[in-house]
Each structure stands twice: as C-alpha cells, then as structure tokens.
Amino acid sequence: MTLARPVHKRILLKLSGEALMGDDAFGINHATIVRMVEEIAEVTRLGVEVAVVIGGGNIFRGVAGGSVGMDRATADYMGMLATVMNAMALSDAMRQAGINARVQSALNIEQVVEPYIRGKAIRYLEEGKVVIFGAGTGNPFFTTDTAAALRGSEIGAEMVLKATKVDGIYTADPKKDPAATRFARISFDEAISRNLAVMDATAFALCRDQKLPINVFSIFKAGALERVVMGEDEGTLVHV
Numbered sequence: 001m002t003l004a005r006p007v008h009k010r011i012l013l014k015l016s017g018e019a020l021m022g023d024d025a026f027g028i029n030h031a032t033i034v035r036m037v038e039e040i041a042e043v044t045r046l047g048v049e050v051a052v053v054i055g056g057g058n059i060f061r062g063v064a065g066g067s068v069g070m071d072r073a074t075a076d077y078m079g080m081l082a083t084v085m086n087a088m089a090l091s092d093a094m095r096q097a098g099i100n101a102r103v104q105s106a107l108n109i110e111q112v113v114e115p116y117i118r119g120k121a122i123r124y125l126e127e128g129k130v131v132i133f134g135a136g137t138g139n140p141f142f143t144t145d146t147a148a149a150l151r152g153s154e155i156g157a158e159m160v161l162k163a164t165k166v167d168g169i170y171t172a173d174p175k176k177d178p179a180a181t182r183f184a185r186i187s188f189d190e191a192i193s194r195n196l197a198v199m200d201a202t203a204f205a206l207c208r209d210q211k212l213p214i215n216v217f218s219i220f221k222a223g224a225l226e227r228v229v230m231g232e233d234e235g236t237l238v239h240v
Contacts, residue, residue, distance in 0.1 A: 056082030106138030
C-alpha cells in the first residue's frame with residue numbers, strides 16, 4: 001500500500017458538457033456520468049478539495065445559437081441554463097455515489113440551486129464537499145473555460161484541470177499525425193507562441209495573470225485524474 005500524498009490540496013476541475021454525452025449524440029449518458037463521478041470520488045477520498053465547473057455543449061452551445069442568427073447574448077444565457085442542468089445531473093450522480101455535493105449558480109434560480117457565494121463555496125470545500133459551479137460566469141460572451149479560470153482564482157485553487165478527450169497537449173493532432181508527441185509540461189508563453197489552443201484566449205490570459213497552472217488531461221482515461229493530483233506524469237502541465 002502506498003502512503004504517497006496528493007501534491008494538490010484544492011483543485012478546480014473543468015468538465016465540458018460534451019464529455020457527459022459519452023458516445024451519444026446529445027444529452028447526458030448515464031454510464032459516462034457515473035464513471036466520471038467515480039474518478040472524482042477517488043480524488044476526494046485522498047483528501048483533495050474539488051470544485052467543478054461544467055459546460056453545456058451537450059445540450060446547447062451559445063456560440064452555435066449565435067452562428068445561426070440568434071441574438072448572441074440570448075444564446076449564451078440559454079447555454080448557461082444548459083450548464084445548470086448538467087450541474088444538477090452531476091450533483092445527483094454524486095449523491096447516489098455517496099459524495100456530498102453542492103451546486104452554486106452564477107444566475108439566480110433560487111428554487112432550484114443556490115446562488116454563487118464565494119465565502120460559502122470555500123466553506124463547503126473546507127468541509128470536504130464537492131462544489132459544482134453552474135451558469136458559467138453569469139455573463140454572456142464568456143466561456144465556461146473563463147468561468148473555470150475565474151472560479152479557480154476566486155477559491156484559491158492550486159490548479160485548473162481541464163478534462164478533455166485527449167490525454168494532453170500534442171505537437172500536432174495525434175489522430176491525424178502518428179508522429180505527434182505529448183508535451184509533459186509547457187510554459188504559457190510557449191503555448192501562445194506555438195498557437196496551441198489550450199483554452200480560449202480570455203481564460204488562458206486569466207490563468208496566466210493569476211499564475212494559475214493548467215493541466216490538460218483525458219477524463220476518459222481511467223485513473224488519470226488521480227495521477228494528476230498525485231503529481232505523476234499525466235496530461236500536460238501549462239505553467240508560468
């Protein structure tokens with residue numbers, strides 16, 4: 001039995017809405033959400049405080065709505081509501097797995113979820129509860145990646161973990177280029193100069209300004225989340 005301890009005490013996990021779809025074309029795949037919750041549970045058992053920001057692309061994407069002539073702000077608000085639905089689904093899956101979770105929304109929907117209150121969120125984390133942040137930043141024109149950078153900074157997270165379908169950042173698209181290699185670590189400046197789309201520019205700049213490292217890893221790779229918090233060579237670390 002290993003007595004190794006996690007190198008990170010408090011993390012902000014960014015999950016995309018699309019990750020919840022699994023192999024489905026739309027919505028929330030039950031088996032996928034259960035497996036993700038198990039990955040998160042493993043980390044909470046190690047004593048790591050976990051906050052989650054969730055996207056809404058499996059239900060509605062504001063950018064997509066805007067591209068077909070919809071008012072962009074309206075489309076973004078719809079996208080925020082989609083993230084609240086995902087947050088509720090994730091919270092319920094956690095409840096069934098015996099994890100104590102709380103949802104906080106950046107938009108006030110008080111009959112359904114509590115509003116985002118920074119002090120309360122930090123207290124929940126200190127009590128060992130998982131906090132799920134819904135509705136992005138609460139403002140149109142900002143992505144859920146930016147919400148992850150913002151909430152991560154606000155709660156004093158040591159790292160933003162961006163869960164994707166690929167196990168890190170590569171020199172080229174690994175699906176198209178078999179010679180592509182994974183970066184174990186890369187600086188913010190090098191990621192910018194190489195034009196690597198880690199997050200959108202606003203989110204990336206916020207993390208860089210706050211000296212908040214980002215780890216890009218695959219949520220579909222069993223045990224990857226735990227390996228990241230244990231400080232093992234998993235995913236790609238973007239650092240100052």
